[in-house]
Amino acid sequence: MDIKNLTFSYDKKKPFIELNQLTIKDSKITTIIGPNGSGKSTLLGLIAGHLKAHSGEVLLDDVNIHQISAKERAKKIAVVHQQNEAPEHYTVRQLVKIGRYPYRNKFGQNEEVDEQIIDEAIEAASLTAEEERFVYQLSGGQRQRAWLALAFAQQSDYLLLDEPTTYLDLHHQLDLLARVEEKNKTQNQTIVMVLHDLNQALQYSDEIIVMDGGRIIAQGEPFEVMTPEFIHKVFKLNVLFFEDPNGVKHLINIK
Numbered sequence: 001m002d003i004k005n006l007t008f009s010y011d012k013k014k015p016f017i018e019l020n021q022l023t024i025k026d027s028k029i030t031t032i033i034g035p036n037g038s039g040k041s042t043l044l045g046l047i048a049g050h051l052k053a054h055s056g057e058v059l060l061d062d063v064n065i066h067q068i069s070a071k072e073r074a075k076k077i078a079v080v081h082q083q084n085e086a087p088e089h090y091t092v093r094q095l096v097k098i099g100r101y102p103y104r105n106k107f108g109q110n111e112e113v114d115e116q117i118i119d120e121a122i123e124a125a126s127l128t129a130e131e132e133r134f135v136y137q138l139s140g141g142q143r144q145r146a147w148l149a150l151a152f153a154q155q156s157d158y159l160l161l162d163e164p165t166t167y168l169d170l171h172h173q174l175d176l177l178a179r180v181e182e183k184n185k186t187q188n189q190t191i192v193m194v195l196h197d198l199n200q201a202l203q204y205s206d207e208i209i210v211m212d213g214g215r216i217i218a219q220g221e222p223f224e225v226m227t228p229e230f231i232h233k234v235f236k237l238n239v240l241f242f243e244d245p246n247g248v249k250h251l252i253n254i255k
């Protein structure tokens with residue numbers, strides 16, 4: 001995915017997002033970090049094709065994203081938002097089935113294949129025991145995983161996740177990230193996610209994009225980009241690296 005000369009603003013007077021050039025690497029996990037209001041969700045909305053740039057373009061295989069029909073786009077890009085409104089009285093399975101709609105055509109659909117893909121998506125999100133429950137009956141964490149299962153069922157090239165761990169306890173945060181990582185590793189799905197937790201960004205990403213004031217101020221491998229000096233500059237945090245007994249480095253906050 002390539003982004004060229006992109007500008008976007010919520011109020012027409014002054015561009016908020018201004019990006020000259022950005023390439024999202026295929027089959028990698030890219031995480032967007034940055035302070036509140038820096039434009040992370042807006043960038044994700046532009047990449048997803050939910051927002052229209054004022055100038056410039058988002059290219060998928062050299063085709064402008066807005067020239068791709070909504071149905072074709074849904075085969076290429078799946079999005080899980082921070083808050084997702086489930087249709088009332090849908091069971092988990094019915095919700096996940098929505099992920100197969102883009103594959104319907106005038107000849108119908110191969111129901112058997114679809115059912116198998118839905119089974120796998122529900123399994124990958126660890127919701128098999130919940131599949132006949134109504135979505136409104138689920139806990140916040142289970143609900144988030146139901147949306148993830150829907151996105152898995154889309155079998156898209158790209159999976160975009162906007163702060164997917166926000167409503168989850170730590171165990172479920174790590175569980176969700178592990179499931180996403182598994183999809184990336186086993187199916188080469190390109191992942192673009194927004195995370196607030198800097199350690200999670202460090203541990204789960206191949207590439208980091210740092211935003212501030214609507215611009216990308218750094219991009220690269222996590223440990224190259226996220227130095228204590230840089231984190232202090234962007235997030236006004238005093239941090240240092242701590243190496244755990246397994247040799248994994250973590251950022252810790254100091255006074």
Ligand SMILES: Nc1ncnc2c1ncn2[C@@H]1O[C@H](COP(=O)(O)OP(=O)(O)OP(=O)(O)O)[C@@H](O)[C@H]1O
Binds near residue numbers: 034037042
């Ligand atoms: N629908 C909207 N209409 C008008 N302004 C908006 C809209 N959505 C976001 N903004 C503004 O655009 C700016 C960037 O918002 P955005 O949600 O992209 O930031 P973010 O980096 O994702 O923030 P956070 O970390 O708080 O989620 C903010 O100043 C916000 O108030």
